[in-house]
Amino acid sequence: MNPENCVVIGPAVLQYDKDALLAFADVILAGNAHKTNEVPYATVSSETRLQDMLNSPVFRNTTILAPDSLYRKYVFFEQIDCLPSLPAVKNTGKKTDELSEQSLALMLAQWMDKKHIYLFGYDIENLDERAVLLSIMGSNNFAHIYYVRKPNPSKIRLFDSYENVSVIDYKQFDKIRNAK
Amino acid sequence: MPNNNYKYHMTVRWPATCRNRSYEILKERPDLVEQMNHFRQKVDRVCKLILRKGYRVDSNHDLQGVNIWLESGQDVYDFIIRQPEFEWEIVPELSTVNRLTGELRKWEIVYTPSGITIA
Numbered sequence: 001m002n003p004e005n006c007v008v009i010g011p012a013v014l015q016y017d018k019d020a021l022l023a024f025a026d027v028i029l030a031g032n033a034h035k036t037n038e039v040p041y042a043t044v045s046s047e048t049r050l051q052d053m054l055n056s057p058v059f060r061n062t063t064i065l066a067p068d069s070l071y072r073k074y075v076f077f078e079q080i081d082c083l084p085s086l087p088a089v090k091n092t093g094k095k096t097d098e099l100s101e102q103s104l105a106l107m108l109a110q111w112m113d114k115k116h117i118y119l120f121g122y123d124i125e126n127l128d129e130r131a132v133l134l135s136i137m138g139s140n141n142f143a144h145i146y147y148v149r150k151p152n153p154s155k156i157r158l159f160d161s162y163e164n165v166s167v168i169d170y171k172q173f174d175k176i177r178n179a180k
Numbered sequence: 181m182p183n184n185n186y187k188y189h190m191t192v193r194w195p196a197t198c199r200n201r202s203y204e205i206l207k208e209r210p211d212l213v214e215q216m217n218h219f220r221q222k223v224d225r226v227c228k229l230i231l232r233k234g235y236r237v238d239s240n241h242d243l244q245g246v247n248i249w250l251e252s253g254q255d256v257y258d259f260i261i262r263q264p265e266f267e268w269e270i271v272p273e274l275s276t277v278n279r280l281t282g283e284l285r286k287w288e289i290v291y292t293p294s295g296i297t298i299a
Contacts, residue, residue, distance in 0.1 A: 084280060084283075
């Protein structure tokens, strides 16, 4: 596993082998949408989802990271930790506890100084989420972000103006994974 | 520093007669030092009895009280809730070690009629 890589799994549909992702890089799961595999890190911003995660055995060894306000309520659960101060939050115009789990997961990957961040199942259909994603991408010049999706002939032009962002499909990701 | 397994830190106040004593006074009052040592031993014995996971009673002297490091959040909760049973009082602060950042952060314990909350 290359410590410079990180996979962020969002709440949208993911049709890729999660075991392969876990073997490839550190994985940060956004919320509880894909709770089939044990992952090292998960972010959460909703109390109901956090409660579900605490009751799911698959999260027993996961470091669950929550904003301050939520962490205070669940401080006596050892799996939970407080999210670090995320510099990219400022650019979104929102507070940490107003951001979605996938945004927090991506910011956490940046905070970890990962050089290659692969976004799987990342929801960009929601316009608010899309705006936040673009502001995170705009605030970051260190990491290269790969938006990974199912093979699809239609192109995504959304990230064209960002030099540090690429759109790749599962087959292209396979090549990266096998090369590393 | 504690080992990596200890996530929580609390301080149990010294018995009333031993509180806020300077090192100079303690040198002149061996009776107080003995009382403090007995108190530390009592805390250790009770921890051994009631805590389910690992803990460590700090042997370094602290003017506020006895410092304890704990692994389990459930143990911390029980320890706080059962204070009257053992006739001691903790400093109403709880410190937690963040596993990701390694930062030790202090939180205030607030007692409410239905239990405790963290502010």
